């Protein structure tokens with residue numbers, strides 16, 4: 241794939257200083273998890289073909305492009321509007337079409353909950369669990385976003401918040417398996433990174449949770 245990305249990270253970092261959430265511009269990097277999830281989708285395209293899919297934290301769109309190539313009906317979401325624009329561009333270049341996009345903050349999930357409707361059969365997420373403060377919001381959110389019996393296809397490179405999320409998700413009844421991917425990755429600094437790609441199923445009979453308390457965008 242050919243992925244366009246910003247070349248002036250310092251300017252993005254300067255801009256991030258004013259961000260009310262103190263989010264750093266991680267969207268501007270190409271992460272091993274996004275590449276691993278894209279490869280996993282390419283190996284199992286039937287899981288997304290013609291399926292309503294949502295991606296959390298799409299970044300530059302490497303996973304989104306793989307999902308579109310496989311025939312997904314994709315809604316790509318991110319906190320950074322610049323990420324959504326580059327995701328659309330990179331998908332057009334690499335998959336011949338762009339996903340629908342939605343600007344969201346998963347810590348204030350009203351928009352995501354509205355978009356979920358009855359839930360998505362497939363939710364994609366690559367390297368979204370790197371801050372402890374996101375574990376609880378994302379746990380609550382996936383219960384909303386993933387339809388009963390649906391799939392959370394999650395790639396993570398072993399950060400502690402991901403381990404906390406996975407432990408809590410198991411307690412909540414999510415079940416699944418994972419594969420380990422050891423690269424190669426485009427950035428030589430990532431050579432030691434091992435990504436786990438999890439396919440987690442939400443129990444078919446579980447009812448959806450009640451209203452979330454932090455529901456104001």
Ligand SMILES: C[S@@+](CC[C@H](N)C(=O)[O-])C[C@H]1O[C@@H](n2cnc3c(N)ncnc32)[C@H](O)[C@@H]1O
Nearest residue numbers: 266267271274297298299318319345346366367
């Ligand atoms: C480490 S990057 C991963 C990007 C992409 N999935 C990949 O693997 O290349 C994390 C992504 O999550 C997005 N993100 C971080 N916090 C968010 C929030 N509160 N709401 C929505 N998206 C968020 C970032 O903007 C970024 O695109």
